[in-house]
Amino acid sequence: MVSPEKIAAKEKFLLFLEGKNLRITSQRQAIIDTVFTTEEHFTAEQLLEWSRQKDQSVSRATVYRTLPLLTESGLVREMDFGKDYKFYDPNYAEHPNHSHIVCQDCEKIVEFESDKIVKLEDEISAKLGFSVKSQRLQITGTCDKLKKAGTCQNKCS
Numbered sequence: 551m552v553s554p555e556k557i558a559a560k561e562k563f564l565l566f567l568e569g570k571n572l573r574i575t576s577q578r579q580a581i582i583d584t585v586f587t588t589e590e591h592f593t594a595e596q597l598l599e600w601s602r603q604k605d606q607s608v609s610r611a612t613v614y615r616t617l618p619l620l621t622e623s624g625l626v627r628e629m630d631f632g633k634d635y636k637f638y639d640p641n642y643a644e645h646p647n648h649s650h651i652v653c654q655d656c657e658k659i660v661e662f663e664s665d666k667i668v669k670l671e672d673e674i675s676a677k678l679g680f681s682v683k684s685q686r687l688q689i690t691g692t693c694d695k696l697k698k699a700g701t702c703q704n705k706c707s
């Protein structure tokens with residue numbers, strides 16, 4: 551089930567493209583449909599693979615050209631975990647205040663939200679005379695599976 555927020559986010563993105571006079575080609579449509587129907591954080595290569603399941607003709611170049619538009623629109627956020635590639639998060643339209651904890655080895659990403667964090671940010675920024683525009687909290691660690699088994703599914707090397 552695709553949430554109403556995701557459907558609204560997709561509409562917003564289509565308007566964003568229209569505002570830039572960009573054509574919505576069938577390739578681009580497949581990419582957009584993919585992004586706004588998943589809850590999972592993805593890499594460019596994953597997006598390419600998923601989009602190709604909808605439309606075989608989707609090219610890597612189109613994916614790489616569409617990603618900056620997605621982040622520029624503010625509907626998808628780029629996430630840097632210090633790897634050679636970035637992750638993209640499609641969930642900000644629904645959960646603008648969520649944070650992440652990431653396994654450094656298997657790249658498992660878990661989202662969490664906490665009123666306490668929001669409160670703390672408000673307190674700190676008020677004290678310093680700022681108002682919060684955006685926040686980004688990222689915790690890296692090793693997941694339970696790794697701790698228990700000494701390895702986890704995607705552990706590199």
Ligand SMILES: [Zn+2]
Nearest residue numbers: 639641648661
């Ligand atoms: Zn997220």
Ligand SMILES: [Zn+2]
Nearest residue numbers: 653656693702
């Ligand atoms: Zn792990």
